[in-house]
Structures are given as structure tokens and as C-alpha cells.
Amino acid sequence: MNILSYFAQLFTLQNLMWLCIGATIGVVLGALPGMSADTGIGIFLPLTFSLPPTTALICLGAIYVTGSYGGNITAVLVNTPGTSDSLFMTLDGYPMTLKGEGLKAIGVTTISAFAGGMVGCLALLFIAPQLAKLAFYFGAWELFLTVMMGIIIIISLVKERALKGLMSATLGFLCSLVGLDGLTGFSRFNFGIMAIYDELPLLPVVLGMFAFSQVFVLIAENRKSIVIGEESMKGSVWLSPKELKNILFETLRGSVIGTLIGIVPAAGTTVAAGMSYNLARSSDKDPESFGKGNPKGLASVSAANNGVVGGSLVPLLTLGIPGNGTSALFMAALLIHGLAPGTQLFTTNAKYVYGLIFGLILANVFILLFGLYGARFYAKITKVPSSVLIPVITALCVLGAFSFRYLAFDMLLVLIFGVIGYFMDRLGIPLAPFVLAFVLGKSAEIDLRRALILMQGDVASVVLTPLSILLIIIDVALLIWPFWDNIKALFKKKEVKA
Template sequence: MFDNMLLGLHSLADPALLLAVLIGVVGGVVIGALPGLTSTMGVALLIPVTFSLPPQVGLAMLGGIYCASTYSGAISAILLNIPGTSASVATMLDGHPLAKNGEPGRAISLATFASCIGGMVSVVALLFLAPQLAEFSLRFGSPEYFLLAVFGITVIASMSAGAMEKGLIAGALGLILSTVGTHPLTGTMRFTGGVPTLFDGIPLVVSLIGLYSIPEVIDLIDRAKGARTGAAGIDKTSPFATLRELGRQKLNILRSSLIGIGVGIIPGVGCSVGGFLAYDAAKKSSKTPQRFGEGASEGLIASETGNNAVTGGTLIPLLTLGIPGNPVTAVLLGGIMIHGLRPGPELFTTNADVTYGFIFSLFLSNLLFVPVGLLLARYGLRIVQVPAGILAPLILALAVIGAYSLRSSVDDIWIMLAIGALGWGMAALAVPRAPLVLGLVLGTLAEGELARSLALVRGDLGAFALQLVTRPVALVILVLCVSAIIHGIIQHRRNSKLLE
């Protein structure tokens, strides 16, 4: 094993591979920072470019885009309150308040270094624990996936501190919206109104753009002409000064990394869920949970560590079992097979030089997006000083372009505007929007796995309930769900007493 690792490490001396990683990282940072341009799109567009490249070089470029784009969604999330990718939704909860409070530089620096650490830890897990963790993921069946989605939904209670009723309503609305489109098993069309664009459901990225950009645009328009965006200015703190703060949150970083890796090895869950679960765990263990949502660095660090730790986790079932963990790795699987490689145990033996070279290139990608991201953010920080009258139309134009670019569909622009109107109404009524996003993300997963679970027992609810308490992994997740709900109720009662 260690001889094979040395072969992979030796490949890093190849100038072509180093250049490929740099190109991938720069492209990934730009793609992730622009709303509407997803990691999946970036990897898919670059695959044809890698046809003529050696496997190590081509895969290194694709890995650079994947890692960097997952991180850089935090840049627009922090500065504009618009998630560049779905992975950075939880980052907005504390990242944008930090920027509005006059600390955009600190927020970007914390996100960048936390993302790097989370990504590095996940690559270590991929390097040493891939076969064992992949075997564990095989224990997940439809009941386990259903309960995992339910566990994710319980995070709504934690995100709605002080307004649990509103949070639950928002979460329920997200679950309802997730049912739009084709039924996962029967193929029945639901709530589409005959609009072909809705046959596949409400697009998540389009929804995110509308939900957060349109209320931001309306808020900017409401301000006096020439007013600033709300930040006190650009903080002059050196990015490396935040390393000391990260050092004080070692437990938060370790916990968030492990959560992200765990979420990553379970196919079909995604980076956004890893960020939300890490954020929720950080809030529950914090001595000052009331600060979350108002610019708590613990929340920002947890979210960015968790969602970037998912990247290495998703590659574990991909490389060892050929099972893609999310849409990005599904496209990446195509790139691997195009180069004549077959995922499985032989990938770590027969093609060890390529496989371990790819893994070590991920280390390099996670390190390299730090200077690239900070350099890009250095110019992006000036956004917080742009007058509201200029910034509002720029954000609106960016939102329209982002919504249209996803599928080149004008209908997606109308969907974005409709969801944006909903988001504006929620903001006006002080209804949290993050629970709606979580409901929309997890609703499809929960419904599909519940339908499959019931189909396996021919609709027998008793047999389905028995599965939940007799399958070891399902029972553990069920206990976690109940514990999370009880904790949320207790926390809500404490907050209510403090307000009295």
C-alpha cells in the first residue's frame, strides 16, 4: 500500500499535473463564486478537454474544479447573501451577517481556511480508510436513507430558534414544493400545471438564487439612493490572523469534518446537508447558541468545514465501489471511465499510480484554493462598499443570468422570480428561509426512499415500522432523530423563558 502511495506522490513532480491542478482550481473558484454555475457544470464542461491528457493529469484538473467550486460558493454567500452553490446555504446564516457588521475579510478568511481543513481531512480519510468506509455505506438501504432525510429535517428546529413555529411552517412549505414534478416510483405528474420545465421538479439552484437574491435586491432598492450595502467598511485584518481563531475551535473543526465525511460516503445526500448538519451540531454544542444567525464564527467555520469534507467522502464509494455520491461525482465517474479506468479494488492496485496520484492532487487542490480564493476575494470585498443603487441592478442581472445559464430556459427565470417573491414575503414576515431550503433539498430524498421502502414491504406499514427498529443502522438514526427533536423542544422552551 505504501509503495503505491509513493508512486502517487511521485506524480506530483510532473509539471503538467501541477499546471492542470492550477487551471482546475482557478476555474473552480470562478465557477463556484458565480450563482447558477454549479460544480457539476464545471466538471462536465471540462471532461472533453481532458480526453487528450494522461489520466493523472486529466483527473487532477477535474478534482481541482470539484474542490475549489465547493469552497468558492462561500464568497458570494458571504458578500452578497446569494449562495454560489447549494453547498454554501448554511454559510450565509452567519457569513453574511459578519460581512454586514464590517468584517467581510474576516468572514472570507475563516471560510477559506476552514474549507481547506475540511477538504484535507476528508482526503486523508479517502487515502487511508476508503475500503472500510465504503463497506459501511453499503449497509444503507431505503429505510436508512429515509431516516437520514428525516434526521436532516430535524435540523429545522435548531435553525428556527426564537421562531420555531415560523421555521416549521417554512420547512413544511419546502417539503410541499419538493413534491412538484414526477413521482419517484409511479411517474405520476404532480402540481406541474402542464409546464414541461416542472416535470423534473423545482430546480434547486434556481430556487436558491431567487430565494436569496430577489429579497436582497428589493432591500437595496428600499434604501436611500447612494446608500452603502450596510457594511461599515473593509476590515484590514490579515487573513492569516484568523488562523489563531481556528486553532481555538479544533473540536468544532474535527466534529464538522467527521460529519462531512460521514455524509459524503452515503450516496445521494450532498454537500448542503453536510454543511447544515455540521452547523446544527456546532450550535447545539455552543455555549452561546443565541449568537448563531447574527455573525457567529463557530457557525461559519462548521458549515464550511462540513460541506468541504463531503468532497473527499463522496469519492470513497466512487473509487472503491463505482457508486457516485452526488451529481458531481456521477459526472466524474464518466471522466474516470473515459480514461479506461474501472472503479473497484483493482483501481488501488493495478492502476495505483493513477489513483493515488489523483488522491494526492486533491491535497494540492485544497491547499491551492486558499491563495487563489483569497486573491479573488480581495477584489470582491469592494462589493460591500458599492452604493445600493448600483449594486441592486447588478445582483438582479447576475440572478437572471445564473437562472438562465443552468438549462438555457426562460421558464427558469420566471421560476426564480416567483420563488424570489416568496422569499421577499418570508423576509418581510421574519420567516427564516433556511428551513424551506432544507425541506426542498431533503423532501425529494425522503419521499423517494419512503416510497421504495413501502414498495419493498408491499405497503405494509407494520412491516415498515418493524424495519426501523430491527435494522441496527436504522435504529441508531431513529434514536438520533428522536434526540434531535427533544433537544429542539427543550431549546425552544429555554428561549421562550428568556424572552419572557
């Protein structure tokens, strides 16, 4: 059977029906605060036991793809990232909505998420086994350097408010250290609270920082609705050729970055989106416009976010290494249906795995349908009076925080971080560095300590490998790039003085 025949087997009534169900559930769960693709796959996994393997994988794949996208809608329109992965969408997406370009923002995030997803899936289809070999070379030190890319992004994010941003980042770092030490198993900084004995949970913190703080800002500003003015949702979700051309490069670059980072186990969406955003901002002629509603910024992160989906399945399907939490659930799905990841999957069980890959491609088409045709419906959310929207967001966020670990304490935690986020926002302290450092802090510490243990005093054997040197060069370049103009200006001044 050739690849096209695998594509043809997808078009049965049963497969298409479960694809639609998976795609719809994915978008809805992705958009709801606290829910995510993980939740959807976790819930639907038992339901797919009785289905044929191809149909089951198509349904779960559709949830994964559209679940990654669903969070973009609420992040862009109401500054409430449905999932922690979507937090980067708020940087430029929400300011676009505030400028009255909510529809355009949905168009940008939809097109670029579609492109990112397609690049990831095509990589999975054509170059999966070759790319998967890369994952073998990533040890603790290389993973530390990859996580450092995400940390370095913080510096470029807060270029204008460097000191306040770095303070915010260090606070995020400290909060990430709460709970069990990943290497020794010793619980640290729990301050006698049993609910945070193992960790300070990610989702309640992110929901508090972004969604709840925004709720308080809306109340403090006494706004009638999110959008400002009657004609604020002007324009169209369909982008003009000029607008498409404007975001084309950032979208393609974000897609490739997302796919490549997705392949690296544990690197995650945050690193991919952050790296893509940083590159887009640093290489743009007008970097100051980033964070204030620049479509290029939104396109770069949306593409990277969905590029990770295809990328994370590469090491899973070929080596049996899940790239992130969601792909770990996928591995469970494969094993339940008697499919062992590895080379055999692409030979004897090819019809299942290619069915999954083509299912992912079709699910990406659903992103376009949901995004472009549903945009006017979603945009109405921003016109809902604050007096209605705030209580509804609050009730959903409280439930989302609870559902993360089924602990009542997490509902209180979301409020605490909401209040902290509100005061940080009002005192001019940027929130994004806090959240980035919080998400990446624990991995950075564990990878560094693990690398130091592995070095056993012989630093050169670990640090002076070609991959390590390449990653160090990328890290240094990322660090210097945002300040390149300042450095050049400094050298010019010295020359003039001389």
C-alpha cells in the same frame, strides 16, 4: 511503488499547469450564481480526453474541490450562494459581513474549508475501502432516516420563530413535490405549466430565495453598498491563534461529519452542512448567537461542505457508487479514461487513483491561496455601490437560472421566488427552512415510500436493524438537543412545585 512515489509523480509541468487551470476555473464557476463544480466538470470533461488519465483526473478533481469552495465567497459577502450547497454559509457568514467582519468571515470559511477538504482527502487516502463498506448497509429506510436528520435541523434552526419557520418548511416541502413522482412517474402539481412538468428546478428557486430577495431588500433599504459604514471591512483575513482555537473544534467536527455524510450515497452536502451546524449550535454555550454572525457556525458548515468532496469519492472509487451528482460526472471521467471503479483501481491502476487523491490535496492548498491572498480583492465587492452591484447580480442570476435547464421559463421563476423570498423576509418568515425542506423534501418522500414498499407489512425486519436503530437514536437526539435546556427547566419547575 509506495504512496510517496505516487505523490512525486504529480510534480510535472503538465500536471501542475492543469491543476492551476482547474483550481482557478473551479473558484470562478463556484462563485458565479448558477454555475458550480458540476458545470465546470461537465464543460472540461471533453477537453481532458486528449490528456493523460492522471492529468485529466487532477484537473477535474481541482475543479470539484475549489468549485465547492468558490460559492462560499459570494455567500459570505453578498448573501448570494454561488451554488445551492453554499446556502448554509449565508446563515452566519453574511451577518458577519454586515457586522464589518467580512475579511474575518473569508478567513474562517477558507481555513475551515481547507481543513474539511484535507480530512476528506486523507480519509480517501487511508481508509477509503474500509469506509466504503458502510454504504452497502444503507437501504431506503436508512436513507430516509439520514434525510430526516436534515429535516430535523429545520426545527433547531427556527427555535425562536418556531411556528413561522415550520410554516416556511411546509411550503418548501409542498414546492419540492412539484413535478414527476419519483416512483410512479405521474406528474403532480404542475398546474398546467409544461416547464415544471418534471420538476420545480432547484437552482432558480434557491437563487430567487437568496440572491434576488436580497437584491430587493437592498433596494427597499436604499443602502448605498452592502457593508454598513466606512470602517466595516476592518480586521484581517489571517486569524489570530485565539480565533483559530475558537473554531478548531467545530472545524474538525464539521470535517468528520462532512466526510462521513459524503460517503453515504445521495445524503449530500445539505444534510452534512445542516447536521454540522445543528451540532455546533446545540453544543455551544451561546446558541442564540448562531445565525447572527458567529464564526463557529460558519466554520462548522464550511468544513462539512468541503469534507463531503473527499467523502463522496470514497464509494465511487471503491464500489462504483457515486455519492452525489458531481461524483457521477467523475465516474464518467474514469470510464472515459478506461478506469473501472473498484478494488482494481487501487491495485493495478493505483498510479492514477493516487495521483487523483494527491491532486485533490494540492487543490485544497489552492483554496488557502485563493482565500487568504485574494480576500482583500473579494472584500471590495461589498464596497461596490448597490446601484452597480444590483444590476450585475441580477444579470448573472438570470443567466445562471437559464443555464440550469436552458429554459426561458426559469428566468421568470427566479424572479417569482425572489419576490416571494422578499415578502417572506420582510414578514419575518425565515427563508432557510423553506430551502432546506425544498432540497430534501423529494428524497424524504421517495425514500419513505420505497421503504414502506420494501417492508411489505413486516416493519420489524427493516426498522429493527442495528444501523436503523442507531440512526433513529441520532435523529431523536438531534430533535431533543436544541430543546434540552427547556426540558430541564420544565422538570426543575415541577420539582419545585412538588
